[in-house]
Amino acid sequence: MQRRKFLTALGALGVSGFARATDQVLPLLAQAAPRTRTPDVIFVPTPDDVVNKMLEMAAVTAKDVVYDLGCGDGRIVITAAQRYGARGVGIDIDQERIREATENVGRAKVADKVKFIQGDLFEADISEATVVTLYLLTELNLRLRPKLMKDLRPGTRVVSHAFAMGDWKPERTEFVNGSSVYLWRIPQRKG
Numbered sequence: 001m002q003r004r005k006f007l008t009a010l011g012a013l014g015v016s017g018f019a020r021a022t023d024q025v026l027p028l029l030a031q032a033a034p035r036t037r038t039p040d041v042i043f044v045p046t047p048d049d050v051v052n053k054m055l056e057m058a059a060v061t062a063k064d065v066v067y068d069l070g071c072g073d074g075r076i077v078i079t080a081a082q083r084y085g086a087r088g089v090g091i092d093i094d095q096e097r098i099r100e101a102t103e104n105v106g107r108a109k110v111a112d113k114v115k116f117i118q119g120d121l122f123e124a125d126i127s128e129a130t131v132v133t134l135y136l137l138t139e140l141n142l143r144l145r146p147k148l149m150k151d152l153r154p155g156t157r158v159v160s161h162a163f164a165m166g167d168w169k170p171e172r173t174e175f176v177n178g179s180s181v182y183l184w185r186i187p188q189r190k191g
């Protein structure tokens, strides 16, 4: 709608002015506009005992950079910073979740270690992660798997609450109060 109003205003410039202005301005507008789409899965928080198990299985330390893809209220990366002194990055497509996570990190007093980014996890730069945490769906894990393999360094730990990765067998599986937690490690690249 905003774009239509903008084009109407540009139309008032006349045909050649319109063409010149749209050529120059539209690419900038496209870059500036936040790209939002419906989340692939709704927000359901991981219970605290499962969060603790995920971080324990990944053997998180102060040297780690923990990425939670679809971070919800930020609890996983906040806990990683509080308990282990790790740096954390939470990515969520839902603006409301990012607002909530940002409030929570302020309360937890680890804002110097944790940041939140609104965006699509499938498009995010995750290359600096040493630990990736997930609570998505099996179908989303499978869609994400090629990106994990391509973008993450060998040895990076991936932990998932509840959902597996098809024929990529986990190195370890644990159960906490009826929830499963899976651990994988990004393998060395072939060739």
Ligand SMILES: C[S@@+](CC[C@H](N)C(=O)[O-])C[C@H]1O[C@@H](n2cnc3c(N)ncnc32)[C@H](O)[C@@H]1O
Binding pocket: 038, 039, 040, 041, 042, 043, 044, 045, 046, 068, 069, 070, 071, 072, 073, 074, 075, 076, 091, 092, 093, 094, 097, 119, 120, 121, 122, 134, 135, 136, 161
């Ligand atoms: C099941 S919740 C998990 C929240 C948190 N990781 C936890 O374990 O407590 C999934 C989250 O993924 C987010 N999400 C869904 N699709 C997404 C996408 N394509 N990119 C980024 N976040 C997404 C949702 O907004 C939601 O907050």
